[in-house]
Amino acid sequence: MTHWRFGLIGCGSISDMHAEAIRRIDNASLRIVSSRDEAKSKAVADRERCDWTTDYKELLNRSDVDIVCVTTSSGSHASIGLDVLNAGKHLVVEKPIAMNARDAQALVDKAKEKGVALSVISQRRLEPQNRAIKRVMDGGGLGKLLLAEVSLPYYRSQEYYDSAEWRGTISEDGGVLMNQGIHCLDLMLWFAGNVRSVFGKTATQTHHIEAEDLGLAILRFEGGAFGTVMASTSVSPGYAASITLYGERGTIKMEGTEIVRWSVPGWDEPDRTQKNKLGGVSDPRNIVSDYHQSQLIDVMAAIETGARPISTGEDGAKAVQLIETIYKSAAEGKEILFDS
Template identity: 40%
Template sequence: MVTCGSDTSGSVPLGVGIVGMGGIGRMHARALAELGDRARLVAFSGGATADVVGGAVRLAPHDVIARPDVDVVAICTPSGTHAALALAALEAGRHVVVEKPLALDVGDALRVADAARERGLTVSMISQRRLEAEHVALKRALDDGALGELRFAMTHVHWFRDGDYYRAAGWRSTAAQGGGSLMNQGVHNVDLLRWMCGPVESVTAQSGTLAHAIEAEDTTVATLRFASGALGVVTTTTATPPGFPATIALFGSRGSVELGQGEVRRWDVPGVPEPGTGAIASGAADPLAIGHAGHLAQWTRIVDALETSSPVPVGVDDALETVRLLCAIQTAAATGAVVRPADLGRTRQSQPGPQL
């Protein structure tokens, strides 16, 4: 087995270190456990039970990164630390798997991308919803022209989080650390929409804090103009009890589709049968209800890629473009201006790097 492209003996499993063993980190650990002898968790930071981590050792975050038998660092910490930890891991010669989003700032995301290229290492952002059967089928139908010319696209993430959720982890309440309904809850559907529909030319947006005593927004509404000419709408909120499954819908000149989470709500695509769906739970009211099946699917592809020196799924440049779109929506909401995602990050050389 090839370890990070450096060991061609075929005998050593990929060594993984998880930085941040909260609820999401435990999903990564469970996924790794199901990969058998292809990968193993060797070190982690944070708290966890023995049934999750097995024989892995608990260390400080930077000791996990520095440990010699760690080939890949999985970053499962609060969003505001992602870029700094990714840079530290790359500088230590490790491949990186990072939970969404790659960074909170386009300049930081560009620095991570530059570091990965300079060192010949890979970065894969967890975007497991791209791998769900219905999303794969919709992407294929769109790319094959089965929907015709795309005219309108929308995604809605109308979830609910109570006060206890925000009190349990202070970063969730602050925009500077990646809190808020857009960057924390809406990120996967924003990523899905961009992946399916292509580059976004311009953005307008509004946001507000409507239901919670927090600094970050809990509701954002954005309009998008795609480079193709199609228009789009993104709405995210944690202020709508009891919480509803996230949806994505595309409308073309020949057909239209609306998907929920693990649900095909409408499939009107001439000549293309409705796809099956997996047993995907919704995080509408519980952030950990989604399970680890999606993480297992992406980890399987990551290990495949590292074993064959092929591109990892949702690589650093792809992840960077999702950060551009998220930041464009935030900037548009803060300024009231029309924002072009492509314009963001042009002055990164003069900006300081991310800090832990």
């Protein structure tokens, strides 16, 4: 069994998920962490018993690092990710892969050029209820898909946005769609397929931020189904996100991580007694590392076998392109067609 050696760039709160996940994998180890903040970098290194640096390019020059996890602020993912790929390292990058579709595609192209793996953290794909839904959708269990609904009524305080200068900015953070909503939008695309057209609206209703705290969209999928999206960080006290899939033969509805409606003729309902722990409704720190661990294991296996990871760079780019198109539609006040 290959032992995979990790480097970690970024020592903010989400980096704890990656460090814990790596720690729990038998054939993996964290060799070095990097942060511009020396105190943060040293604190994580002391806890994880690894090396540290304030210059991530020093990390990239290490011969004992195979895979690099990038957990910096969203606006830096593309530039740091390109440096990782140019160094010939496999890249696992937190969502979003980049802040725009152009930069996302540049990462995809660079990974192919260098012959290394690129995976975007979409850990919700690894949750058992979502894998069960994916099997139904791939197997045609709902028949023709009619409508896919995403609702994300989250809450974030003004203090959350004020906690760092980059939060709530368009270039470094994005709004509710790019930051909080991207996981549900990724699942929607995974379940329903590619999007043909978008009509979007955005607003900033309750926060003093540059980006939106409300995003709405009506979608048309290539398969003919419609989609609706609502994402907000202004709904107090915050409620679980939901995804509902309506087909000609049945319906599936998930709230949070629990399937609450399962009407799929001929398909056994997943075991509802297996509760998944997933937070983030009102506090982004209230999540667990289980599915980050599962995704890192998937990436390691994909590298060994030459298979595609469950969440590819192309997948991450599609989610960013959808959000970018919602923003464009909202700015122009018209429906936007995707290039065929």
